[in-house]
Amino acid sequence: MESSYPFGVILAVLAFLIIAANALVAVAVLLLIQKNDSVSLCFTLNLAVADTLIGVAISGLVTDQLSSSVRPTQKTLCSLRMAFVTSSAAASVLTVMLIAFDRYLAIKQPFRYYQIMSGLVAGACIAGLWLVSYLIGFLPLGVPMFQETNYHGSCSFFAVFHPRFVLTLSCVGFFPALLLFVFFYCDMLKIASVHSQKIRKMEHAGAMAGAYRPPRTPSDFKAIRTVSVLIGSFTLSWAPFLITGIVRAACQECYLYPVLEQYLWLLSVGNSLLNPLIYAYWQKEVRQQLYHMALGVKKGLTSILCLLSARNGGPERHGESSCHIVTISNSELDG
Secondary structure (H helix, E strand, C coil): CCCCCHHHHHHHHHHHHHHHHEEEEEEEEHHHHHHHHHHHHHHHHHHHHHHHHHHHHHHHHHHHHHHHCCCCCHHHHHHHHHHHHHHHHHHHHHHHHHHHHHHHHHHHHCCHHHCCCCCHHHHHHHHHHHHHHHHCCCCHCCCCCCCCCCCCCCEEEEEHECCHHHHHHHHHHHHHHHHHHHHHHHHHHHHHHHHHHHHHHHHCCCHHHCCCCCCCCHHHHHHHHHHEEEEHHHHHHHHHHHHHHHHHHCCCCCCHHHHHHHHHHHHHHHHHHHHHHHHHHHCCCHHHHHHHHHHHHHHHHHHHHHHHHCCCCCHHHHHHHHHHHHHHHHHHHHH
C-alpha cells in the first residue's frame, strides 16, 4: 500500500481518539479500584491499557503514511512497528477473553469466585496474557515463513507480514476464541435464566418475604449484557479483516491488499475505540465515576474563572453571586 495523505489523517484522528478515550476510562477505573479493590476492575483497566498502547502504536504509522514517499521506512523498523501493533491488539483481544471468563466464573461459581479469582491469580493471568501477546506479535520476526520477502518501503501490515501469519492467527486464535465466547455466553445465559426462574417461583410462593435471597441475580444479566456487547464488537471488528486475510492467503491472484490495508485493518483497530465507549455506557460504576470526574473538572474550571475574575479588578456583586451559586450547585451535584 502506497502512502496516502487522507488515510494518514484518518489514522492520526483515530489514534488520538483511541488514546484519549482509553486513558480517560483507565483513570476512572483506577479510581474505582482504589475505592472498591475489585479484581474484575483490574481486567477492565488492563483492557484500557492495551487499547491505549494500540493507539500509541498506530500513531507511529501516521508519519509513514504522510511522508513515506519522501523517506521510505526501513523494513526492520516497519516490522517492529507492526509487531508492536499486533502485540497490543492481541493483548486487547485476550483481555476481552479474560473478562468474559471472569464474568462466567462469577456466575458459575458465585460462592467460590473470590477464593478462586484472588489478586495473585489475577496478576498472574495479566502477566501471562502480556507474555503471550508479545510472543504472538513478534512471532513473524523469528519465523521466515511469516515474513514478506518483497518490501517496497511503504510500511503496512502486509508489506512485512505474509498472509500465512493471518491464516495462522485466525485458525489458532480467532475462531477458537469466538467459539469460547459463544460457549461462555450461552452457559451464562442458561445459568441466569435458571436463577430468574427460581426467583419467580419463590415470589409466586411468597418465599421472597423470608430471609433467603438468591445471590448475584441482578448482576447476572448485567454481566451477560456487557460480555455480549464486547463479543459483538470484537466479532464485527475483527472477522472481516481475518476472513479476507484467509481468502488472500488461499488466492494469491486476488488483489485484496487495498481493501485489507485501508478499510478492514482500520475497522479492526477501531475496536480499541469501541471498548472504552462500551464500558463508559454499559458499566454503571464506570459511567458514574466518569460523571464525578466531569463534575470535578467543572468545579475546578469554575474556581479558576472566579479567581481570574477577582484578580481583574474584582467581580461585581452579580459575578460574586454567580460564582457562589455555581459552587453550591456543583457541591450539591457531587453529593
